[in-house]
Amino acid sequence: MxxxxxxxxxxxxxxxxxxxxxxxxxxxxxxxxxxxxxxxxxxxxxxxxxxxxxxxxxxxxxxxxxxxxxxxxxxxxxxxxxxxxxxxxxxxxxxxxxxxxxxxxxxxxxxxxxxxxxxxxxxxxxxxxxxxxxxxxxxxxxxxxxxxxxxxxxxxxxxxxxxxxxxxxxxxxxxxxxxxxNAPLKGKKVLITAGPTYEAIDPVRFIGNYSSGKMGFALAQEAAQMGAHVTLVAGPTHLVIEHPLVNRINVRSGKEMYEACEEHYATSHINIFAAAVADYAPAQVANHKIKKENDAFEIKLSKTIDIAKTLGSKKREEQFNVGFALETNNEIEHAKGKIKSKNFDLIVLNSLQDTGAGFGHDTNKITLIDKANNIQHFELKSKTEVAKDIIKNIVEKF
CATH class of the missing domain: 3.40.50.1950 (Flavin prenyltransferase-like)
Known part of the structure; x- marks a missing residue:
């Protein structure tokens, strides 16, 4: 402790x-x-x-x-x-x-x-x-x-x-x-996803994004500090976490992340979907490195499984689900829509319009919206402090 x-x-x-x-x-x-x-x-x-x-x-x-x-x-x-x-x-x-x-x-x-x-x-x-x-x-x-x-x-x-x-x-x-x-989450199980997913094109190339995983890892650390047993499903990242109450599962693709989450979801009390999961993946993955032969190259993409939405459809009344929304316009309305479509109890909104927020930064600026449409704005803070705000809010509502 x-x-x-x-x-x-x-x-x-x-x-x-x-x-x-x-x-x-x-x-x-x-x-x-x-x-x-x-x-x-x-x-x-x-x-x-x-x-x-x-x-x-x-x-x-x-x-x-x-x-x-x-x-x-x-x-x-x-x-x-x-x-x-x-x-x-x-x-x-x-x-x-x-x-x-x-x-x-x-x-x-x-x-x-x-x-x-x-x-x-x-x-x-x-x-x-x-x-x-x-x-x-x-x-x-x-x-x-x-x-x-x-x-x-x-x-x-x-x-x-x-x-x-x-x-x-x-x-x-x-x-x-x-x-x-005084650990409010003592005895509770918390599932957290973090980082990007890499969707393979061939053995050496992939489709990914700029997520560092810093926000998800900060949430895992803070939840563990509150006494929770945390399962952290992490996409590719250099970050390290050593808290004894955190069980880290490393995955690469969105499919692997879903399978790891599905295994632990039923027994988890709180589920925080902080990972930036790729929305699309190559329909076919080449077995060998694709050679650069033509001026143009096309990749057919297929929609990936929506982890938060799929698991949210199975949510029990006693479970508490938290989602993340990274938006560039009409932020509040898009976030409210995700609360309904993915059965979230709370959503953490990031806007790429805010300097210092989003991928790669050590800071973040968030807005919390719950399913009753209560909105709470926060100033720009370190991701460690943002994690404390989020976990505190979860504890109060859960």
């Missing part, structure tokens, strides 16, 4: 800060992208260089860095993260969080964060049991933050009791469980 997640680890002034090194290492090992924020007090217990090396990112503690005073934007940091975990969370930092104080980069980022916040207290037993600390912890929980309880054991003071920060393995498990509990 942590693979691909963007995690901010906040480290505060506690002897338990040494555990942050192991914790960060475990997160990176699980495939998470980690950025570490430290308070000045935390630097007395563990070196920023250690955490920078393990996280593979610069450790941030000041609002500016470098000789030219480059700004560490706490707002961007707060928007970047999928989760913010403060471990260890000292009594001082917990008090500041509970009361909205903001005297360092960690706290400024905390107040700016829109992502879930988890905190793992670490302090001596009498401090931990003090009514002021307990009140602050309860207040943070009332804010919706997740408490990772301090453990019972031997403390740095030599006393034995509750106040010991959870071990790095426990923190990692807690974070993974958190994402698992």
């Amino acid at each position: 942590l693979k691909g997640k963007k995690i901010i680890v906040g480290v505060t002034g506690s002897i338990a800060a040494y555990k942050a090194a192991i914790f960060v290492r475990l997160l990176v090992k699980e495939g998470a992208e980690v950025k570490v924020l430290m308070t000045e007090a935390a630097k007395s217990f563990i070196s920023p260089l250690t955490l920078s090396t393990l996280s593979k990112n610069p450790v941030l503690s000041d609002f500016t860095q470098g000789q030219e005073g480059e700004w560490n934007n706490h707002v961007d940091l707060g928007l970047w993260a999928d989760a913010f975990i403060i471990a260890p969370a000292s009594a001082n930092t917990i008090a500041k969080m509970a009361n909205g104080l903001c005297d360092n980069l960690l706290l400024a980022t905390y107040l700016s964060a829109r992502c879930p916040v988890l905190f793992a207290p670490a302090m001596d037993l009498d401090m931990y049991q003090h009514p002021a600390v307990q009140t602050n912890i309860q207040r943070l929980q009332q804010f919706g933050h997740t408490l990772i309880e301090a453990r019972h054991g031997e403390l740095a003071s030599g006393l034995v009791g509750q106040g010991r920060m959870a071990e790095p393995e426990e923190l990692t498990e807690s974070l993974s469980d958190f994402f698992g509990r």
